[in-house]
Amino acid sequence: MTSQEIIQKYDSSPENLLSILHDLQDANQNHYLTEKDLQTAAVYLRLPISFVQGVATFYTMFSLTPRGNYIIRVCESPPCHLLGSTTVAQELMKLLGIQFGETTGDKMFTLEMSSCLGVCGVAPAMMINDEVYGNLTPQRIREILEEKRRGA
Numbered sequence: 001m002t003s004q005e006i007i008q009k010y011d012s013s014p015e016n017l018l019s020i021l022h023d024l025q026d027a028n029q030n031h032y033l034t035e036k037d038l039q040t041a042a043v044y045l046r047l048p049i050s051f052v053q054g055v056a057t058f059y060t061m062f063s064l065t066p067r068g069n070y071i072i073r074v075c076e077s078p079p080c081h082l083l084g085s086t087t088v089a090q091e092l093m094k095l096l097g098i099q100f101g102e103t104t105g106d107k108m109f110t111l112e113m114s115s116c117l118g119v120c121g122v123a124p125a126m127m128i129n130d131e132v133y134g135n136l137t138p139q140r141i142r143e144i145l146e147e148k149r150r151g152a
């Protein structure tokens with residue numbers, strides 16, 4: 001589906017900006033918004049491009065740079081923090097060889113921090129794309145990354 005086709009599912013109303021940006025980003029195989037996406041949305045909604053760029057940079061769920069196939073978001077809100085999100089973050093950085101905000105050289109994984117994922121009962125937690133993983137331990141993290149590398 002082209003950017004135009006995605007956008008035209010919505011009315012040309014500024015209140016649809018976030019939904020449009022979400023759909024455009026989801027449709028991109030590298031999970032990010034291109035400059036052309038932002039311009040297309042701005043023209044369609046008759047908004048200044050600077051406003052659309054501002055929205056896209058304000059929300060952490062949007063990226064303006066290419067990301068990996070698997071976007072790993074580690075919850076850093078207090079309940080997860082208390083139950084070990086620092087250990088989770090350190091293990092992921094060690095296993096992937098990247099810092100938060102970076103993508104592995106093979107373009108497979110991107111590491112990001114997130115606020116509460118809404119699953120505090122299984123803290124510490126992370127999401128990989130749309131899937132939630134809780135009760136994380138270093139051992140479980142290794143298994144999950146191996147599953148993803150095998151394409152599971």
Ligand code: FES
Nearest residue numbers: 075080116117120
């Ligand atoms: S605080 Fe981590 S999921 Fe809610």
